[in-house]
Amino acid sequence: MPDIGAAERGFTVKAQVMGSDDVRRALTRIAHEIVERNKGTEDLVIVGIRTRGAPLAERIAAAIASFENADVASGALDVTLYRDDVNLRAPRNLEATTVPADLDGRVVVLVDDVLYTGRTIRAAFDAVLDLGRPRAIRLAVLVDRGHRELPIRADHVGKNLPTSATEVVKVHVNEIDGEDAVLIGEYA
Amino acid sequence: MIKHLLSMDQLSADEITTVLDTADSLRQVTDRPIKKLPTLRGRTVCNLFYEASTRTRISFELAAKRLSADVINFSADSKSSVAKGESFKDTAWTLEAMGVDAIVVRHGSSGAPLQLSKWVKASVLNAGDGQHEHPTQALLDLFSIREHFKEFDGLNVAIVGDVLHSRVARSNVKGLVTMGANVTLVGPPTLIPPQAKGWGAEISHDLDAVLEDLDVVYLLRVQKERQSEQLFPSLREYASVWGLDARRATRLKRDALIMHPGPMNRGVEIAADVSEYPRSIILDQVTNGLAVRMSLLYLMLGGTEEVAA
Numbered sequence A: 001m002p003d004i005g006a007a008e009r010g011f012t013v014k015a016q017v018m019g020s021d022d023v024r025r026a027l028t029r030i031a032h033e034i035v036e037r038n039k040g041t042e043d044l045v046i047v048g049i050r051t052r053g054a055p056l057a058e059r060i061a062a063a064i065a066s067f068e069n070a071d072v073a074s075g076a077l078d079v080t081l082y083r084d085d086v087n088l089r090a091p092r093n094l095e096a097t098t099v100p101a102d103l104d105g106r107v108v109v110l111v112d113d114v115l116y117t118g119r120t121i122r123a124a125f126d127a128v129l130d131l132g133r134p135r136a137i138r139l140a141v142l143v144d145r146g147h148r149e150l151p152i153r154a155d156h157v158g159k160n161l162p163t164s165a166t167e168v169v170k171v172h173v174n175e176i177d178g179e180d181a182v183l184i185g186e187y188a
Numbered sequence B: 001m002i003k004h005l006l007s008m009d010q011l012s013a014d015e016i017t018t019v020l021d022t023a024d025s026l027r028q029v030t031d032r033p034i035k036k037l038p039t040l041r042g043r044t045v046c047n048l049f050y051e052a053s054t055r056t057r058i059s060f061e062l063a064a065k066r067l068s069a070d071v072i073n074f075s076a077d078s079k080s081s082v083a084k085g086e087s088f089k090d091t092a093w094t095l096e097a098m099g100v101d102a103i104v105v106r107h108g109s110s111g112a113p114l115q116l117s118k119w120v121k122a123s124v125l126n127a128g129d130g131q132h133e134h135p136t137q138a139l140l141d142l143f144s145i146r147e148h149f150k151e152f153d154g155l156n157v158a159i160v161g162d163v164l165h166s167r168v169a170r171s172n173v174k175g176l177v178t179m180g181a182n183v184t185l186v187g188p189p190t191l192i193p194p195q196a197k198g199w200g201a202e203i204s205h206d207l208d209a210v211l212e213d214l215d216v217v218y219l220l221r222v223q224k225e226r227q228s229e230q231l232f233p234s235l236r237e238y239a240s241v242w243g244l245d246a247r248r249a250t251r252l253k254r255d256a257l258i259m260h261p262g263p264m265n266r267g268v269e270i271a272a273d274v275s276e277y278p279r280s281i282i283l284d285q286v287t288n289g290l291a292v293r294m295s296l297l298y299l300m301l302g303g304t305e306e307v308a309a
Helices: A020-039 A055-067 A120-129 B012-031 B055-066 B088-097 B112-119 B135-149 B169-181 B194-199 B206-215 B223-230 B235-242 B282-301
Strands: A011-018 A044-049 A072-079 A106-116 A134-144 A156-160 A166-171 A182-186 B044-049 B072-077 B102-107 B123-131 B156-160 B183-188 B201-202 B218-219 B257-258
Touching: A011 A020, A011 A055, A011 A106, A011 A156, A020 A044, A020 A134, A020 A156, A020 A182, A020 B112, A044 A055, A044 A120, A055 A072, A055 A106, A072 A120, A072 B282, A106 A120, A106 A166, A106 B088, A120 A134, A134 A166, B012 B135, B012 B169, B012 B282, B044 B055, B044 B088, B055 B123, B055 B135, B072 B088, B088 B102, B088 B112, B102 B112, B102 B282, B112 B123, B112 B183, B123 B282, B135 B169, B135 B257, B135 B282, B156 B169, B156 B206, B169 B183, B169 B194, B183 B194, B183 B206, B257 B282
Parallel strands: A044 A072, A044 A106, A106 A134, A134 A156, B044 B072, B044 B102, B102 B123, B156 B183, B156 B218, B183 B201, B218 B257
Antiparallel strands: A011 A182, A166 A182
C-alpha cells in the first residue's frame, strides 16, 4: 500500500480503488460519453468544481479537443459562497471562478471528483445560474459513492463505489497531490 | 478570523493577506450581470454613522447587499433618536434588541467602536473613529497597492499632509509597516504628531526631497475645518508647499502611484489635473473598497469559528 495518507493527519488508507491508469481510462471514457450525448462539441463548456474538479475538467476538455479536433471551452467554479453550510463552518479561502463569459444557451458539464450528498452540486447549480442561462447542465464525476441527501444524479460516472457513511473517499489528482488515485479510508 | 475589526493592530501580515486574497476573488462578482451572492442571507448589518460619510457608508451598504445581507442605515442626524437625546449606549442596545449581526460604526470619538464592542454581541467594524483609525480604508489601500506592485517589500510610500488629525494615516502606517513597506510621513511639523516617531515610519518635512524615490504618494485630505487652529498659514501656502501639482508629479518615478482617500480638495493637496493622471488610482481605490468590505463581511460573518469542517 503506497504511503499516501500519511500527509493527511489522522487519515488511514484502507484501500486504493483506482490508480493512475484507472483514472486516465475513466476520464477518457467520460470525455467520449459527453461528446456522444451532446452529439458533437457544439456549445459544450466543461466546468470543474474547485478544488479537485478543476484539473479533471481541464483533462476532459483536453481529451475531447484532441480526439474531436475541436476547441472545447473549459473553466473552474468556486462554489464556497453558494454552499448551504456556509454558516456552519469556518470561512474558507476563496479561489478564482474562471468560466467563459457567455453561458447563455450553452451546455455546461459540471465536473467533480466525488459525488456524495449532492449538496455541492446544488450549490454549483446556483453559481452557474448566476453567471448565465445554459441550455442544459449535466454532471460528470470520477466517483459516485452514494448517500445522496438531495435528488441529484450524475450523467457520467467514472466509478460507482458503494461505501458506508463512516468511510472517507479521497481523490488525489496529479496537478494538486502529485499523483492520481482514489482511496478509501477513515479518520482516526 | 477576528470577531471585531477595530484597529489595524489586530491583523497580522498573514491575516491581511487572507483579506486581500478573498477580496481578489470577490471582485469578479462586480464584473458579472448578476452581482449578488447568497452567502449572508438572513444576516443583518447596521450602518451606524455619527459622522458624515458618502463613500464608506455606501460602500459598506453595497458590500452587505451584494452578499445578500439585510442592511439598516442609521445616521445620527436631526431625524433620529439621537436628536431626542438618546445615548450611544441606548442606541447600541436598541440595535442589539432588533437582532443585528454586525454594526458598522463611524463616530467622532476615538475608541467609540471599542466601547460598542463591549456592549453588544454583534460584530463591530470600525468605519472611522475620531483621530484613531479607519482600518477598512487601510485595507483597501493595501489592496490597491498590491494590485500594482504584487508585493510590499521595499516599496517606498509617502503619506503626505495632515497626519495629526488623520485616522487614515494611522491605519495606513500600521498596515503598510506590517506588510513590510518603507513609510515616510511628510508634512509640516505642526501636522505631524510627536508620537509618530514610534510608528515605525520615517518623518520628513520636505516633500521635494523625497519625491523621486517614491513608489506611492498618498495625499491626505486637508481638513479645512481645522484651519481655525492655525496649524498652517493658508490653503494657498499649503498647496504650494505640500500639494501635489503637475510640476511635482513630473518628478515622480514613471510607475509611481498617486492615491487619495477622498473626498479631495482639488487645488489644495492635489492639483485638479494631477488627480486625473493615469497613475492616479483614486477611483480604483473606491472600486476596491467594495471588494475589500465584502471580503471582511464574509470572513467575519460568513461562518462559525467552532466547527471547522
